[in-house]
Amino acid sequence: MALAAVAQPVLYALFAAGATFQTLAMRKAELGIVYVFVLGLEAVLALLLGALVFRESLNAWKAVGALLVVIGIVLLHQEGGS
Numbered sequence: 001m002a003l004a005a006v007a008q009p010v011l012y013a014l015f016a017a018g019a020t021f022q023t024l025a026m027r028k029a030e031l032g033i034v035y036v037f038v039l040g041l042e043a044v045l046a047l048l049l050g051a052l053v054f055r056e057s058l059n060a061w062k063a064v065g066a067l068l069v070v071i072g073i074v075l076l077h078q079e080g081g082s
Contacts, residue, residue, distance in 0.1 A: 040069040
């Protein structure tokens with residue numbers, strides 16, 4: 001129970017910081033790119049933190065899925081194309 005009492009304010013602070021950074025990023029870049037980046041980053045971080053903090057299972061399929069999200073984010077940030 002003590003961990004939950006400590007974790008709750010930390011989670012609120014992290015959420016506020018993330019929302020602030022997302023707002024700032026959306027002012028400087030394309031909305032679609034930033035939004036996909038934020039959603040992808042949230043998914044990958046949730047997977048990693050779930051495995052590290054809560055000892056949730058992390059199998060090969062989940063790792064491949066997270067890797068594909070990261071690859072998609074990298075491809076969206078590439079210059080050029082059509």
